[in-house]
Amino acid sequence: MNVGVIVFPGSNCDHDCRHVFQDVLGQSVRMIWHKETSLAGIDAVILPGGFSYGDYLRTGAIARFSPVMGAVKAFAKDGGAVIGICNGFQILLEAGLLPGAMLRNRSLHFICKDVHVKVENAATAFTEACESGQVLKIPVAHADGNYYTDPVTLAAMQANAQIVLRYCTPEGKVTPEANPNGSLDNIAGIINPEGNVLGMMPHPERCAEDVLGNRDGKLIFLSLLKAMKVKV
Amino acid sequence: MSLVITKELIAQHNLTDDEFKKIVEILGREPNLTELGMFSVMWSEHCSYKSSRVHLKKLPTTGPRVIQGPGENAGVVDIGDGLCVVFKMESHNHPSFIEPYQGAATGVGGILRDVFTMGARPIALLDSLRFGGLDTAKNRHIVKGVVAGIAGYGNCMGVPTVGGEVVFNDIYSLNPLVNAFCLGVAQKDKIFLGTAAGVGNPVIYFGSKTGRDGIHGATMASDSFDDQSEKKRPTVQVGDPFQEKLLLEACLELMAGDLLVGIQDMGAAGLTSSSCEMASRAGNGIDLDLTHVPRREPGMTPYELMLSESQERMLMVAKAGKEEECIRICKKWDLDVAVVGKVTGDGILRVFDQGKVVAEIPAKSLADDGPRYERPYSPPGYQDMLTNLNYDALPDVKDANAALLALLESPTIASKRWVYEQYDHMVRTNTMVRPGSDAAVVRIKGTNKAVAMTVDCNSRYCLLNPYEGARLAVAEAARNLACSGAEPIGLTDCLNFGNPERPDIMWQFVMAIEGMKDACEHFKIPIVSGNVSFYNETNGLSIYPTPMLGMVGLIESVDQTMTQWFREDGDDIILLGA
Amino acid sequence: MKAKIHVTLKQGILDPQGKAIEHALDSLGFKNAANVRVGKYMEVDVQETDKAKADAQVKQMCEKLLANTIIEEYRYELV
Amino acid sequence: MKAKIHVTLKQGILDPQGKAIEHALDSLGFKNAANVRVGKYMEVDVQETDKAKADAQVKQMCEKLLANTIIEEYRYELV
Ligand SMILES: Nc1ncnc2c1ncn2[C@@H]1O[C@H](COP(=O)(O)OP(=O)(O)O)[C@@H](O)[C@H]1O
Numbered sequence: 001m002n003v004g005v006i007v008f009p010g011s012n013c014d015h016d017c018r019h020v021f022q023d024v025l026g027q028s029v030r031m032i033w034h035k036e037t038s039l040a041g042i043d044a045v046i047l048p049g050g051f052s053y054g055d056y057l058r059t060g061a062i063a064r065f066s067p068v069m070g071a072v073k074a075f076a077k078d079g080g081a082v083i084g085i086c087n088g089f090q091i092l093l094e095a096g097l098l099p100g101a102m103l104r105n106r107s108l109h110f111i112c113k114d115v116h117v118k119v120e121n122a123a124t125a126f127t128e129a130c131e132s133g134q135v136l137k138i139p140v141a142h143a144d145g146n147y148y149t150d151p152v153t154l155a156a157m158q159a160n161a162q163i164v165l166r167y168c169t170p171e172g173k174v175t176p177e178a179n180p181n182g183s184l185d186n187i188a189g190i191i192n193p194e195g196n197v198l199g200m201m202p203h204p205e206r207c208a209e210d211v212l213g214n215r216d217g218k219l220i221f222l223s224l225l226k227a228m229k230v231k232v
Numbered sequence: 233m234s235l236v237i238t239k240e241l242i243a244q245h246n247l248t249d250d251e252f253k254k255i256v257e258i259l260g261r262e263p264n265l266t267e268l269g270m271f272s273v274m275w276s277e278h279c280s281y282k283s284s285r286v287h288l289k290k291l292p293t294t295g296p297r298v299i300q301g302p303g304e305n306a307g308v309v310d311i312g313d314g315l316c317v318v319f320k321m322e323s324h325n326h327p328s329f330i331e332p333y334q335g336a337a338t339g340v341g342g343i344l345r346d347v348f349t350m351g352a353r354p355i356a357l358l359d360s361l362r363f364g365g366l367d368t369a370k371n372r373h374i375v376k377g378v379v380a381g382i383a384g385y386g387n388c389m390g391v392p393t394v395g396g397e398v399v400f401n402d403i404y405s406l407n408p409l410v411n412a413f414c415l416g417v418a419q420k421d422k423i424f425l426g427t428a429a430g431v432g433n434p435v436i437y438f439g440s441k442t443g444r445d446g447i448h449g450a451t452m453a454s455d456s457f458d459d460q461s462e463k464k465r466p467t468v469q470v471g472d473p474f475q476e477k478l479l480l481e482a483c484l485e486l487m488a489g490d491l492l493v494g495i496q497d498m499g500a501a502g503l504t505s506s507s508c509e510m511a512s513r514a515g516n517g518i519d520l521d522l523t524h525v526p527r528r529e530p531g532m533t534p535y536e537l538m539l540s541e542s543q544e545r546m547l548m549v550a551k552a553g554k555e556e557e558c559i560r561i562c563k564k565w566d567l568d569v570a571v572v573g574k575v576t577g578d579g580i581l582r583v584f585d586q587g588k589v590v591a592e593i594p595a596k597s598l599a600d601d602g603p604r605y606e607r608p609y610s611p612p613g614y615q616d617m618l619t620n621l622n623y624d625a626l627p628d629v630k631d632a633n634a635a636l637l638a639l640l641e642s643p644t645i646a647s648k649r650w651v652y653e654q655y656d657h658m659v660r661t662n663t664m665v666r667p668g669s670d671a672a673v674v675r676i677k678g679t680n681k682a683v684a685m686t687v688d689c690n691s692r693y694c695l696l697n698p699y700e701g702a703r704l705a706v707a708e709a710a711r712n713l714a715c716s717g718a719e720p721i722g723l724t725d726c727l728n729f730g731n732p733e734r735p736d737i738m739w740q741f742v743m744a745i746e747g748m749k750d751a752c753e754h755f756k757i758p759i760v761s762g763n764v765s766f767y768n769e770t771n772g773l774s775i776y777p778t779p780m781l782g783m784v785g786l787i788e789s790v791d792q793t794m795t796q797w798f799r800e801d802g803d804d805i806i807l808l809g810a
Numbered sequence: 811m812k813a814k815i816h817v818t819l820k821q822g823i824l825d826p827q828g829k830a831i832e833h834a835l836d837s838l839g840f841k842n843a844a845n846v847r848v849g850k851y852m853e854v855d856v857q858e859t860d861k862a863k864a865d866a867q868v869k870q871m872c873e874k875l876l877a878n879t880i881i882e883e884y885r886y887e888l889v
Numbered sequence: 890m891k892a893k894i895h896v897t898l899k900q901g902i903l904d905p906q907g908k909a910i911e912h913a914l915d916s917l918g919f920k921n922a923a924n925v926r927v928g929k930y931m932e933v934d935v936q937e938t939d940k941a942k943a944d945a946q947v948k949q950m951c952e953k954l955l956a957n958t959i960i961e962e963y964r965y966e967l968v
Contacts, residue, residue: 012390013390015660051390065916109380110387112658182826470902843946851897857921875913
């Protein structure tokens with residue numbers, strides 16, 4: 001599979017995403033500079049974490065206008081798989097590829113720690129290697145992960161099973177205490193109605209190898225490979 | 233503009249009469265204001281190490297693994313596989329007291345630049361912090377600001393802050409310590425130095441524009457300064473980590489090509505220090521034309537341009553003919569860039585503005601011929617009392633449980649989770665041992681190795697006995713590494729002390745150096761970089777002597793990595809050591 | 811012309827920063843401070859002498875970039 | 890009374906946000922937008938009917954908490 005990792009000015013998990021796909025999963029990766037306008041030959045697109053444009057103004061607000069985003073939108077419209085992680089998720093929201101917006105964390109602080117998320121929908125291209133209801137331990141690292149959307153949109157997302165990951169306790173209970181940032185309905189990750197665009201705040205690329213002590217995140221990438229019928 | 237250099241002006245520049253005489257001798261004439269400013273920053277304690285250099289020389293700085301010892305932007309140690317680690321520690325104490333967030337943030341920015349100018353990609357930060365007690369709003373404000381500032385800068389840069397130290401003691405209330413350590417990895421044969429070799433090579437400025445930030449001696453009078461000076465010249469520098477991230481990527485891209493002769497960041501004393509140090513190391517001179525320096529504000533004088541401490545700026549010397557390629561790469565990363573001069577063979581740093589020579593100084597005199605002092609030292613009057621404390625006179629602990637709980641509750645011992653959860657300590661996906669253990673462990677991708685890092689110093693020990701305190705700090709750091717499965721391979725330091733013109737402070741400093749020296753020789757751990765921060769005192773009250781150490785260890789095989797916690801029920805617990 | 815732009819969170823959207831400031835003011839003894847809302851204030855020089863044109867431009871800047879209308883509202887004046 | 894408070898960076902202090910926004914506006918085609926400066930805008934309800942008292946309080950809030958007077962300046966109005 002050919003994975004395209006978009007590099008915005010200020011992206012800083014771009015190398016981490018490349019490492020996972022290339023060195024851990026043996027796929028071929030192209031780093032795509034934000035000024036490029038073609039995604040020819042790419043099978044899946046990753047918008048990595050980081051601080052595109054310093055997170056100035058609002059997270060993702062400036063990156064969404066990068067030249068490459070036109071190609072990303074067209075790619076998504078054609079059904080191409082797109083994953084936005086952390087800042088990538090924020091960019092997808094600002095670009096309108098996913099509904100909603102991010103507010104500052106409830107604590108106002110940047111938070112970096114392991115959290116638990118529950119796989120609410122295991123029938124997506126990004127979760128099919130998981131069991132339904134499975135609890136994954138994945139780290140978050142962000143200051144603006146407090147997801148918000150209006151009640152109508154939220155109801156529609158719930159009805160369509162678009163809420164893929166929710167913050168939960170290690171036992172899988174979705175409680176306010178398990179919510180690290182104040183996110184609406186404990187939302188940690190969502191997909192678009194068509195099911196080909198995923199945005200998630202936790203960083204699966206940070207826990208996909210034994211040497212880092214945790215492999216839960218690898219399931220997200222294995223799901224994608226499975227959906228794309230790639231053998232690993 | 234001709235201006236009489238008055239005694240007052242000299243004093244405002246923190247130069248002594250003798251130092252001024254030496255300047256006149258070097259130049260064969262009186263300096264103009266710009267030149268006076270340049271000498272004053274380069275001959276300041278901060279840049280010239282005038283009080284510490286004679287003692288720092290005693291430290292062991294060589295070893296089979298050492299590729300670059302002190303004197304460059306950072307130290308370099310071989311870790312095999314054709315790779316090396318590049319590391320250094322730096323203080324940003326005073327700025328962090330004035331404006332905690334920006335002071336700490338720009339401290340992190342500075343230490344990162346020190347490491348990536350050498351050609352290394354930074355892969356880990358650690359921070360060592362000293363604050364006054366949490367019972368005052370002022371101290372809490374400083375703690376919050378400093379931690380947020382470190383987080384703000386390091387997180388945005390995508391360099392994980394993997395460990396550190398926080399100690400609370402009221403002695404630091406008016407003088408908190410913010411010491412930041414950074415480590416990067418580079419290919420052994422791809423180390424870049426700050427040298428302006430090759431007469432005729434172009435000198436290129438890149439990064440942010442120059443503003444009136446942090447200009448030394450802001451209160452000074454001169455015909456171009458008016459009543460509004462104070463307002464116009466903020467001494468607080470604001471960091472822009474986004475800009476620095478672009479600078480980092482641009483630097484590494486520049487270095488990957490065969491384009492550069494030398495490169496140096498503009499830290500303290502900005503354009504002055506970077507240009508004269510690079511020239512001096514190569515035995516060359518530089519013609520620098522300020523006309524082309526990118527600036528943020530109109531009307532800046534040569535004095536201001538040469539002394540500005542605006543952040544996120546660099547100076548590189550390119551191979552002749554490669555300037556277009558350098559400019560292209562800088563522009564790709566949206567950086568300001570301009571050819572501002574060329575290397576000359578006459579050893580003179582000659583500064584032009586609008587076609588006129590505004591400063592003309594032998595580069596070596598500025599960079600290396602600053603004063604050296606063997607300051608007198610003697611123990612403080614209270615030292616005997618401290619040495620002869622009678623510990624037996626302390627009352628016995630009656631309720632050990634209560635005592636333990638009280639200890640665990642004290643902020644210095646309590647969990648530092650509130651601090652390190654604000655730091656991204658996992659980005660770059662190398663962090664094997666996160667904050668919370670004896671040392672942080674970070675794997676080196678592409679090898680089976682890892683490096684362990686720790687920062688340590690118990691300043692109370694150092695007050696009681698600076699020699700033993702420093703020795704113990706080295707031993708503690710080495711133990712923390714050993715317990716993580718690593719063999720210590722190098723050390724950096726950040727020596728925080730009071731006013732060196734006071735014999736008792738100088739004594740603490742000299743004793744601490746002796747202690748570090750003996751311990752390093754004993755363990756055969758070389759000191760490859762470091763920093764001295766003097767004048768950490770307010771209203772005559774000095775901080776405890778705080779020689780902070782940052783030690784780096786090598787783990788040959790990642791599966792040898794150890795953590796400090798108990799793992800399983802029923803495991804045996806063994807007490808080792810005397 | 812200079813545009814003075816205010817971007818604030820929409821009514822009904824929780825403002826964590828405002829809440830934190832309110833709390834801090836309270837603990838500093840400002841007991842009668844309430845309903846703190848925090849927004850952004852931006853100044854932009856628009857090199858345009860025709861007021862109607864400038865107005866249209868600033869509106870566009872706000873819609874496209876300066877505000878996220880899912881959560882924020884904006885207003886501006888031109889001087 | 891409601892206090893409307895503007896906190897802005899002092900002249901000469903680097904405004905990285907403003908710079909980034911200016912750059913973004915430029916690449917969005919707003920070529921005539923310049924000198925973007927970003928500050929904060931806050932609204933605080935002050936439960937106090939005496940205007941002079943309210944004024945003194947808001948000034949104190951700004952000095953103590955809302956503005957960082959080392960790098961920022963503030964102004965406010967009471968309505
Ligand atoms: N300022 C800090 N930044 C990052 N990590 C920190 C900081 N302070 C403490 N830590 C982490 O918390 C853990 C405990 O630190 P400390 O209380 O200094 O313990 P110790 O006495 O074992 O060194 C260490 O792993 C350390 O790395």
